[in-house]
Amino acid sequence: MTNNLKINSLQIFAIATALIFVIPIILIFLSLLSGFNDNFDHLLNFVLYEYSLNSIILVLGVSVVVLFLGVLSAWLVSNYNFWGKSIFAWALILPLAIPPYILAYVFTEIFEYSGSVNSVLRSLNLVADDYAVPNIRSISGAIVVFGFTLYPYVYLITRVALMNISKPMLDSARTLGLTKAQTFFKVTLPLIRPAIFAGLALVAMETLSDFGAVQHFAIPTFTTGIFRTWLGMYDLTTAMQLASMLLLVVFIILYIEQWQRGKQRYSLSSARSEPTKEVKLYGIHNFMATLFCLLPITLGFILPVLELLSWSFELDNNVSSKFVSATFNTLLLATIAGLLTSVVALILNFNARTSNTDTSENINSFISLGYAVPGLILAIGITQLLTYLDFIFFNLGIIITGSLSGLLFAYVIKSYALSNNVIQSSYKQFSLNIDDAARTLGSNKYNLLRKIHIPLMKTALLTSFLLVVSEVVKELPATLILRPFNFDTLAVNVYLLASEERMYEAALPALLIIFIGLIPIYFLSRMIQVSKQS
């Protein structure tokens, strides 16, 4: 009977985690019940239309760019053999390491009136005393920035979907009388369509969630509006009501994505049968394919990294005490968040595996949805929750609100899906019979986890930890709001320096963020490689 209690305690932990995760979201939506004040009327009459329109234009514009870059590059790399193809296959993911706000800062410096591109063109008398490149601090500039940092989502998922289409499948379509073009439109496209849409949904959610880039470009969107309403008008209730609207849009996108996907799943480790044969390209076709794949890597990764490197060399003393403390704070937070998230994901997956009930699986999937909640909204919900807790336990003090707990809570919610995916896939790789064998050999659940599961999943646990670390290092809006007083991280450091136009000083922390952001790129490219070999 004691062991039954152990099972129950695991399940109670799972349900409690789900409840704790959902409280900030519920608090956000509860704000809709508290009535709309004058500030909301003001927003509704004067700026809400602009917020909505800009957000829609951004999402649509970015979708077009990522569709073009992501799908075409995935198609080229999956079906053709051209110069540099094996490098492009993984290098096309590199821009994922650069958060949109860093690319926004770099592009502003490169392409604005006094930036390097315009200056060089003017010095060569190629343009008159005017912009050679259209003003980057505009909505079209933001579309370019988001497009070049977010297209890897579409590239990655489309590439995996294309890799899973086997040659015999396409051959059978041909033997059934379809031409090559018909095979593409009737077989290939329907097979990769859900994947493309899944990538697009991710991009749309990331675009809507962004704060740093749109703030830098001074584009009024929902996120900047929420920020301004809260910290400019000091009206948390109206900010939460705006956040509810944005969250509703995010959930609708999420729902449409899951609905259209149906039962299809995209896994980098999925086995495939005989791969499609690559067509070798020659001459101008070879050149064009290489150029096309080189473009997003150059603009989305090489150029900003080179620019940041050159800025970092401009200063004599780069390593300021602020940089050192921001690095320490970032690594401290990222390490704790990485450990916490991985442990929670391990326990919940262990519970799902050993209890073998739909409820446990559903709880896991539900908690994973936290990735879709914009950091800014999460920060508002968590602040509200912590304020209540402080009110209850510390009589209006700011003991919990002023601590790191809110920030860590936000990180765990945001990055749980990453940990969960890695640990869930790892669990699928070893049979349940192994668990049965351990149990019949006398292991209780604790020993099963300690002696069998953890040793077998060492790599997965490390991967999960590193993925969370890289996510936390990049995170800006939640960190900006939830950090304790005088507690800067690398992302906050970059944001504050960039907002004061101190770009040279921002270069080193930005480079460090990018460097840490390369960790998941390594794992993703390795997983693709393994999947391809299988």
Added chain:
Amino acid sequence: MSKEVLKISNLNYDIEKKIILKNINLSLIEGEFISIMGPSGSGKTSLLRVISGLSKQTTGEILIEGKLVASDQTFIETENRNIGLVVQDKVLFPHLTVLDNIKFGINNRDIRNNKITAMMSKFKIEDLQDQYPHELSGGEGQRVALARTLITNPKILLLDEPFNGLDDKLKSEIYPDIQSILEENKVTTIMVSHNNEEVQELSHRNFKLLNHKLEET
């Protein structure tokens, strides 16, 4: 009088309202070896899982050596039932060597080192002790799995098509070894199998699981 080791009374097992096992009654004495045959999906594996405690019966009782291990009110967990289970799939722990695999179960139960050596020798796997499961052939792996289970001195051994995939030569080598070890240790065994020859060679009694019911043949 022989000691009754396993007694199953009025056992029913449903999964999501689908009947898997219906009114199963079975009594086995010490050292007895029985086989259960039946078509795929008839519930043979489910019966072994319920006996071992890996699945919980819907109604009914199971007694091991006279002790109630499963009823409406009682449920003793698998690790406390002293039951061994060997299945046809690869179940060796991939991160442990052959020796560590064999030692795994005896960390929890007091067994001397010379018994490990003797058991490995009986199954002709002493040369494999430092190898990892992926380095073993199918037959070697299955012998290690059997040795790993038998060394824990289970009162009841459950075999779920344990010799599937082994060639006839290997089977004819293994059968006598297994029979002698089981007899020596008076292990009560239930084997699920599709192979009639195997059943005839090893079993004292044979059963068939048809329409969710167990019948002696």
